[in-house]
Amino acid sequence: MKTIPYFPGCxxxxxxxxxxxxAQFVMEKLGLALAExxxxxxxxxxxxxxxxxxxxxLAAVRNFVxxxxxxxxxxxxxxxxxxxxxxxxxxxxxGDDADRDKINQFMDRESDYVGDVKIVHLLxxxxxxxGWETLAEHSTxxxxxxxxxxxxxxxxxxxxxxxxxxxxxxxxxxxxxEAVGATPRAFPFATECCGTYQVVxxxxxxxxxxxxxxxxxxxxxxxxxxxxxxxxxxxxQEAQRELSGMENIRDLExxxxxxxxxxxxxxxxxxxxxxxxxxxxxxAAAQADQGGN
Numbered sequence: 001m002k003t004i005p006y007f008p009g010c011x012x013x014x015x016x017x018x019x020x021x022x023a024q025f026v027m028e029k030l031g032l033a034l035a036e037x038x039x040x041x042x043x044x045x046x047x048x049x050x051x052x053x054x055x056x057x058l059a060a061v062r063n064f065v066x067x068x069x070x071x072x073x074x075x076x077x078x079x080x081x082x083x084x085x086x087x088x089x090x091x092x093x094x095g096d097d098a099d100r101d102k103i104n105q106f107m108d109r110e111s112d113y114v115g116d117v118k119i120v121h122l123l124x125x126x127x128x129x130x131g132w133e134t135l136a137e138h139s140t141x142x143x144x145x146x147x148x149x150x151x152x153x154x155x156x157x158x159x160x161x162x163x164x165x166x167x168x169x170x171x172x173x174x175x176x177x178e179a180v181g182a183t184p185r186a187f188p189f190a191t192e193c194c195g196t197y198q199v200v201x202x203x204x205x206x207x208x209x210x211x212x213x214x215x216x217x218x219x220x221x222x223x224x225x226x227x228x229x230x231x232x233x234x235x236x237q238e239a240q241r242e243l244s245g246m247e248n249i250r251d252l253e254x255x256x257x258x259x260x261x262x263x264x265x266x267x268x269x270x271x272x273x274x275x276x277x278x279x280x281x282x283x284a285a286a287q288a289d290q291g292g293n
Contacts (some may be wrong), residue, residue, distance in 0.1 A: 004125070005064060005072050006034040009082035010042050016079070016230035021271065022262035023078050023122060029138055029265045030130050037066050043085045047092075054099055060089035061103050064117040065110050074118050076125055078258070080229035082117065084155035087119040087162035121156065121164050122258070123172045123228065132179040139264040143181040146279045148260065149217035149225045149252070150174045150184055152191050153232045167191060171225060173257050180264035185220035189213045196237040210239030218250045224275050226257040 012020040027034050040063055048056035063086065067075045067192060077083035093100045094115040104112040126135060150173040157163040157170050165172040170191065174184035192213055195206030214236060217225050227233050236254045253275035260276065263269070269277045 001028070001031055001033050003033045003035040004074065004076055005037050005067050005070060006076040006078070007037050007040055007043070007082060007084065007086065009077070009079045011079055011230035015234065016256070018271070018273075019078055019256040019258060021228065022256060022258040022267060023224060025124075025267050026258055026261045026265055027122075030126075030134065032125070037063060037075070039066055043082045045085060046087075047085050047088045054102055055106070057089040057099075058103060058106065060086050061093055061113055062107065062110065064090065064093075065107070065113050067117045068113060069111055073116050074120060076120055076122055078122050078228070080121075080153060080155045080227075081231060082160060083119060083121045083164075088159075090119050091115060091162060119162075121228070121234065123156075123176060124164055126176055127172060132175060135176065135179045135261070139180040140266045141258050141280060143177075143260065143264050143279070144183075144222070145282065146182045146276070147185050147220070147222045147262075148174075148177050148182045149220055149222035150177065150190060150257070151217070151225050151227045151232060151236070153211060153227065153229050154191070154193050154196070156228060157191055173228065177226065177257065177260055178254055180261060180289050182260060184263075185217070185222045187216045187220045187222070190218035193285060194232045196231060196235070199235055199238070206235050207242055208237045210235050213237060214243070214252060218252055222252060223279060224253045224255050224260075224273075226260055228257055 007019055024034050041059055044056060077086055087192065093103060100113060100115050131152060152170045157165055157167040160167060178184055189212055191282060194207055194213060195207035195209040199206035233254050253273050255273050255276060259272055263272050263276050263280060269280065
């Protein structure tokens with residue numbers, strides 16, 4: 001089986017383990033295993049945007065050196081925030097000899113980074129290396145009847161220089177889920193901010209932002225919201241809990257897009273969110289009734 005180096009990031013080893021587990025299952029089913037990067041370290045979470053602050057890019061570059069030492073030039077990220085941080089650092093140091101030289105001088109116990117590692121998101125791998133037709137062919141479970149609102153948030157599509165899709169009207173996640181039979185539901189808040197780290201000291205602000213996203217998705221008739229960001233998943237889920245029971249608020253399960261793909265490719269239902277398994281059971285029952293008639 002072919003392998004590709006992948007960067008898990010901190011959340012996927014703690015609060016977002018279902019994201020990693022389902023992604024690994026999906027990729028193995030498709031014949032391209034995710035090989036966890038040896039000795040990886042935190043990406044730094046966010047990269048500095050100031051021109052004189054190079055050291056905040058050091059954590060990301062250390063991971064690039066690990067990839068380089070493997071003889072590889074591509075690194076896959078799952079978490080949208082990790083992808084954004086790694087991609088922006090690569091964009092800066094790959095194209096600036098002076099910055100790269102400064103970092104190499106600081107990393108006196110590492111191999112010199114030569115500046116050729118490319119950061120890609122798993123959705124790009126699915127589109128460009130696997131293809132939607134192949135993804136559909138490997139689907140063994142029918143997701144027909146499952147309405148999904150794909151929430152991209154900020155860091156997958158902004159800034160444009162590292163965004164994986166159009167910042168105003170992205171469709172990459174929708175295309176992946178449509179390939180396995182789900183029904184994407186477009187909604188206007190798909191790329192709005194959920195409040196990100198404001199949840200730490202301005203939880204009210206995060207709840208407000210997340211409420212608008214949840215409400216917008218619910219109005220489309222979506223059964224679940226799919227995301228690629230552990231922080232977005234957390235904020236939306238927390239808002240869901242706080243607002244549960246309010247009038248005109250319909251509960252939506254917040255899942256990772258890889259969990260939906262995993263369901264379609266035959267992942268153990270007991271390892272999947274309840275709303276997904278409920279939908280699968282409902283669809284199976286409806287198909288059985290049609291068969292009996």
